[in-house]
Amino acid sequence: MVMSRKAATEPSKQVAPRRRGPVLERAILTAALEQLSTVGWRGLTMEGVASAAQTGKAAVYRRWPSKQALATDALQAALPAVPDVPDLGSLREDLLFLVLRMREAMYSQSGLALRAVIDESDHETAHCFVRMVVEGVVEPTKHRILEVVRRGVGRGEVRPDATGDIVADVVPALMMYRSKMGGREISEHDLVEVVDQVMLPLLRP
Amino acid sequence: MVMSRKAATEPSKQVAPRRRGPVLERAILTAALEQLSTVGWRGLTMEGVASAAQTGKAAVYRRWPSKQALATDALQAALPAVPDVPDLGSLREDLLFLVLRMREAMYSQSGLALRAVIDESDHETAHCFVRMVVEGVVEPTKHRILEVVRRGVGRGEVRPDATGDIVADVVPALMMYRSKMGGREISEHDLVEVVDQVMLPLLRP
Numbered sequence: 001m002v003m004s005r006k007a008a009t010e011p012s013k014q015v016a017p018r019r020r021g022p023v024l025e026r027a028i029l030t031a032a033l034e035q036l037s038t039v040g041w042r043g044l045t046m047e048g049v050a051s052a053a054q055t056g057k058a059a060v061y062r063r064w065p066s067k068q069a070l071a072t073d074a075l076q077a078a079l080p081a082v083p084d085v086p087d088l089g090s091l092r093e094d095l096l097f098l099v100l101r102m103r104e105a106m107y108s109q110s111g112l113a114l115r116a117v118i119d120e121s122d123h124e125t126a127h128c129f130v131r132m133v134v135e136g137v138v139e140p141t142k143h144r145i146l147e148v149v150r151r152g153v154g155r156g157e158v159r160p161d162a163t164g165d166i167v168a169d170v171v172p173a174l175m176m177y178r179s180k181m182g183g184r185e186i187s188e189h190d191l192v193e194v195v196d197q198v199m200l201p202l203l204r205p
Numbered sequence: 206m207v208m209s210r211k212a213a214t215e216p217s218k219q220v221a222p223r224r225r226g227p228v229l230e231r232a233i234l235t236a237a238l239e240q241l242s243t244v245g246w247r248g249l250t251m252e253g254v255a256s257a258a259q260t261g262k263a264a265v266y267r268r269w270p271s272k273q274a275l276a277t278d279a280l281q282a283a284l285p286a287v288p289d290v291p292d293l294g295s296l297r298e299d300l301l302f303l304v305l306r307m308r309e310a311m312y313s314q315s316g317l318a319l320r321a322v323i324d325e326s327d328h329e330t331a332h333c334f335v336r337m338v339v340e341g342v343v344e345p346t347k348h349r350i351l352e353v354v355r356r357g358v359g360r361g362e363v364r365p366d367a368t369g370d371i372v373a374d375v376v377p378a379l380m381m382y383r384s385k386m387g388g389r390e391i392s393e394h395d396l397v398e399v400v401d402q403v404m405l406p407l408l409r410p
């Protein structure tokens with residue numbers, strides 16, 4: 001009753017239904033992620049996020065004192081999930097499954113937002129975001145790649161000493177490099193090349 | 206005579222000896238590169254460059270209308286040379302020679318300046334700088350790597366079908382990835398790993 005009376009007395013200030021607590025927070029974080037993935041880190045403003053979430057700037061600042069704090073929570077809530085890789089019967093099929101899922105994550109809304117903050121923020125801020133990505137995405141991805149490699153060792157398709165960290169870095173490194181230097185999105189064809197021309201020769205016994 | 210009289214009438218405005226044409230231009234470009242490698246793209250100002258080059262802001266603006274034009278010329282004039290690789294008798298030695306030279310270039314003044322502009326400038330500006338790096342450094346480096354690989358094919362150390370573009374991208378990709386995600390400079394030890402754990406197994410017949 002209190003809420004509906006209050007809303008009724010402020011018809012012009014309150015276009016969207018009044019939301020509180022977790023619901024409003026979720027709307028703000030969603031808006032922040034959407035802004036990051038479209039206008040980037042430098043285009044992100046507290047005003048823009050408030051407006052996109054149909055709330056006031058004060059409601060945003062009350063919860064997040066800075067753009068960095070807001071972006072951190074928005075990204076943390078949306079880190080791309082690192083997929084389980086089912087046993088598809090061969091190293092090649094397992095690797096292709098994984099790299100194609102990695103590509104999807106890279107071009108998802110949260111993937112674009114993550115790259116925007118890392119590419120555009122200043123050195124110190126970028127360092128915080130890189131740490132978040134390393135813990136939340138890079139390390140879990142590395143573990144997943146090594147799982148696939150070890151499964152290949154079990155099948156006799158992979159030499160047993162090919163399970164070093166540097167081997168697990170090859171796929172994400174090529175994806176980052178080609179996306180940065182190639183001037184275009186990585187295609188599925190590029191990833192088939194990565195598997196067939198690099199990973200399979202590198203791993204075979 | 207005109208010059209010395211002019212200098213004599215402006216003693217307070219002219220601390221450094223009056224330089225003209227190519228000498229002054231060189232001093233400005235050197236100062237711009239130094240600023241890029243220390244304060245980065247965002248810290249670079251026309252005022253700062255003028256002051257470091259001991260000249261006036263007008264002298265800088267007369268030659269370069271914008272920060273981007275100045276940085277482009279400064280970087281173009283200082284692109285790290287891609288080294289010739291002497292035949293050291295084995296694929297491993299040739300590769301180690303090349304990757305260690307690449308690391309030197311990466312941490313040289315112009316390497317630091319190049320990474321600053323690519324990492325910090327906005328998307329469109331970064332795109333122009335990336336194109337410069339691709340043409341001036343990435344492509345020549347790729348050719349050098351493929352030369353080393355083909356020499357290995359000639360020696361029987363490398364399978365003949367390992368001369369694709371994607372294979373030549375592996376070393377620079379790992380160097381960029383580890384430098385970006387590792388939070389520290391790439392060490393010589395990292396590069397020995399790249400050669401021994403990735404390139405040699407990938408290339409062998």
